[in-house]
Amino acid sequence: MIKYGFIGTGNMAQAIITGLLNKHVPANNIGVTSPRSAAKLAEKLGVVALSTQALIDESDMIILAFLPNQLENVTAQLDFKDKLVVSVLAGVTVAQLTATTGTTQVVRTLPNVNVAINLGVTAFSQTQLTSENSQAFQTFSTYLGEGVALDESQFSVFSAIAGSGPAYVFKFIDALAKAGVANGLEATLATKIATQTVLGSAETLAESSQTAEELQDLVASPGGSTRAGLDDFSDQNFDDIVLHAIKATIAHKHL
């Protein structure tokens, strides 16, 4: 029996499938279809490759994971009956999903790459789901990390912070490591130190009752070296640089 059927097997589908397998969803409960790579992926992961209509017919939940501009093309010849359809297509609305798939059971989601290690944050907006589908989606979303119910008008800001955000965090880690190298650390070691520092700091913040701003003060004693660094960040308008980049991300149209 196929629980989760993926149409499209690219980066995001593979990240989600990895997350499901980590949570011990049996590989034969996962189905895939795509024009070129599905059979290869099925062989590699032990999941089941099917034709698209067979996948829909045999799956409890169908995950749309191809590129947004392919929506009309892919759905044109298919019959989704009234199956639960979960889309990860950036910029595609619930109304568009309902119109193209013809099902009333639709969830628009926006996951990020961290779903592969079950630490994603996934925004979702949905039609009125049956209680069975609602439960099925909740289980799926829990496997991936945190789920956040969000008004569709806020998906673009969510996308900038959570979808693109991992790239920006990698950029910060890279900058931190490069600063270490510029001051005499060996490159691999500098990256390891910067990565573990970000990982530990995020964990500390997640477990703390204090805000990120308050925790800065906890690390930076008055007149100390960390305060000197934080003051320099302020002098260079670090917050404005981040705000500017997020605005640029939001302003850019999804491809």
Ligand SMILES: NC(=O)c1ccc[n+]([C@@H]2O[C@H](COP(=O)([O-])OP(=O)(O)OC[C@H]3O[C@@H](n4cnc5c(N)ncnc54)[C@H](OP(=O)(O)O)[C@@H]3O)[C@@H](O)[C@H]2O)c1
């Ligand atoms: N990557 C991210 O971090 C991220 C984050 C949030 C949302 N998303 C969304 O996730 C979706 C997929 O992105 P991606 O990065 O995974 O793209 P990708 O790596 O380029 O994968 C696209 C997939 O679509 C498949 N495909 C193409 N034509 C198809 C068809 N006619 N029927 C079925 N499948 C077809 C391709 O199959 P073949 O391999 O066989 O050619 C490929 O597996 C996009 O809508 C994007 O907006 C991605």
